[in-house]
Amino acid sequence: MSTSRIYLDNAATTKVDPNVLAEMLPYFSDKYGNASSPHSAGSEAREALEESRARVAALIGASPEEVIFTSGGTESDNLAIFGAAMKKGKGHIITSCIEHPAVLNSCEYLEKNGFQVTYAPADSDGIVKLDALERSIRPGTFLISVMQANNEIGSIQPIREISNLAKAKGILVHTDAVQSAGKIGIDVNSLGVDMLSMSSHKIHGPKGVGALFVKKGVQILPISRGGGHEKGLRSGTENVSGIVGFGAAARLAKESMGEMERVKKMRDRLMGGLLKVEDTLLNGSRTQRLPNNLNISFKFIEGEGLLLLLDAEGICVSTGSACSSKSLKPSHVLLAIGRSPEDAHGSLRLTLSKFNSDGEMGKVLDSVPRAVERLRSMSPFKSDSQMKQFSDKHATHEDDEHAGIH
Amino acid sequence: MPAYTDKVMDHFMHPRNMGELTDADGVGMVGNPTCGDVMYIYIKVKGNRIDDIRFKTMGCAAAIATSSMLTELAKGKTIEEAKKISRGDVASSLGGLPPIKMHCSNLAADALHKAIEDYENKKKA
Incomplete structure (x- = not known):
């Protein structure tokens, strides 16, 4: 079954590259030392850790000492936001309304606990509105957190411009680059960010590993305390085998960035073909978009059914429909870019990787x-x-019922 | 994504009685497009029995499967019997539904009751 599977959900997770797996394996069986141990087994692990740190740093143009390994993108986002907030103690944070829940829910928690948060809007292409963001900056603003590319619709955000706005006022900038790393070239210095989150399993590395870039000189506090690993920002014995996998994946991603051209061609072929279907809407920008992302709404249907029909044919995709979410709410990103709940329900996300082929696109x-x-x-x-006519005359009010089971 | 029973998947993949009845004696429409689920049930009544029944549904797999299941439960029943078919009957005939789907996607019985109401109103007129 899995040999004929067409996997188009690479924004959710990716296949571990066989070369990555091969590099990881010795760190389970032979080189299992604790990187903190002073003996030879420990130094073996420590060397691998530092080599991996250099590889991850190289993917984003950072210095190795600016890379803090974590358990993944969510922890990186939490460390950046809570770490900056706890250091500051009070004040105002700006984020956007299209962020990943790891950022949104962290900001909402801080908002309930004494901080102020502004959620900058996005335009219909899914690009955060710079002018609105700029207007929301105020004397107490200490952090701006905007993702580099959106996980649902792939829209690429103006991070450099945001950094320019922030720098003049001494505000920290964090960006969640979980979806963009390895897909588009990243240079933290030209982006001008202070912190940047990454995840290994989105770039053909193992799950359970990520990193937070913290620019030299930027002060944040840890969110977990212990033995003082990772410069005191992330205590806990390092996941050496996972980190080796992340390092290998980062090196491969940097070396094979050219593959993204081929991926983009396949994506463009899918986009052209699927937009020919009647009554469809492209969600997100046509141009400011990750090369591997396609998100389309098919009107008058619901995405979960579409997902299951495609799954029955061996095609793995994702949808922003409420019916496939735990909350029974349609995608907050699609609603934020102005899609109606009806159109959000009928959305399909197809995210490609270097392991996809042109033949698969035909299928x-x-x-x-x-x-x-x-x-x-x-x-x-x-x-x-027809839909509007029904809504006006017959629609039963389900909202109260929904409220009861959220 | 909730886990569905084989019976739900069977009715979703192979829906029974899907379509419209242009000469329906009663039509029931329920749901809300903003929630993602809308069901239309069409009935044809002969000698106080549901002689034919069809559905059209926009919604998730559970919404389509419950519509299909409902048509099987209602076909051939008298009006009085059909009125007694409940949401619970539809769900249990499918071997159960994920709890999160019990409310919003399990509207087919309501649509049937509305179709019967429509039929009875038309008969009175």
Whole structure:
């Protein structure tokens, strides 16, 4: 089954590259030392740790000592935001309304605990509005956290411009680069950021490893305390085998950045083909977009059914529909860019990797329109006006019922 | 994504009685597009029995499966019997639904009751 599977959910996670796995294996069986131990087994692990740190740093143009290893993107985001907030003690944070929950929920927690937070809006392309963000800066603002590229619609954010706004006022800038690292070139110095989050498993490395770039001189506090590992910012015995995998994945990603051109060509072929299906909407920007991301809303159907029909054909995708979420709410990103809940329910996210082939795209271009057609044949609606007419006359008010089971 | 029973997946992948009845004696429409689930149930009544029934549904796999299941439960039943078909009957006939789907995606019985109401109103008129 898995040999014929077409995996187009690489924004969720990626396949570990066989070369990455090969580099990791000795660190489970032979080189299992604790990197803090002074004996030879420890120094073996320590050397691997530092080599990996250099490789991860190289992917983003940082110095190795600026890379703090964590358990993944979520922890990196938490360390950046809580670390900066605890150092500061009080004040104002600016983020955007299209952030990953790791950032949004961290900011919401701080908001309930004495901090002030502004959620900058995004335009219809999914790009954070710089002018609105600039207007929200105030004397107490100490942190701006905006993702480099959105995880659902792939829209690339103007991080350099945000850094320029912040630098003049002494505000820290954090960016979540979990989706962008390895897909687009990153140079932390030209981006001008103070902190940047990364995750290993989005770039064909193992799960459970990530990193936070903390620019030299930037002061944050740890969120977990213990033996003082990772410059005191992340105590706990280092996950050496995982970190070796992350390092290997980072090196491969940097070396094979050219592969993204091929990925983009496949994505463009999918985009062109799928947008030919009637009553579709492209979610996100056409140009300011990650090369491997495609997100389309198919009107008058619901995404979970589409996902399951495609899964039955061996195609793995994702949707922003409420029905596939734990909360029964449609994607906050799609709503933030102005999509109606109806159109958000019918969204499909296809995210590619270097392991996809042109032949697979042909199959997807055949399967997706057929699945859409099949669900549309079951749908009572063929137009927005039919749907509106129904809503005005017959819609039952489900909101109260939904509220009870959230 | 909730885990569905084989029966739910069977009704989703192979829906029964899908379509419209242009000469329906009663039509029931329920749901809300903003929630992602809308169901239309069409019934044809002959001699106080549901002679034919069809559905059209926009919604998740559970919404489509419950619609399909409902049509099987209602077909051939008398109006009085059909009125007694509940949301719980539909869910248990499918071997159960994930708890999160019990409310929003399990509207087919409501749509049937509305279709019967529509039929009875038309008969009175």
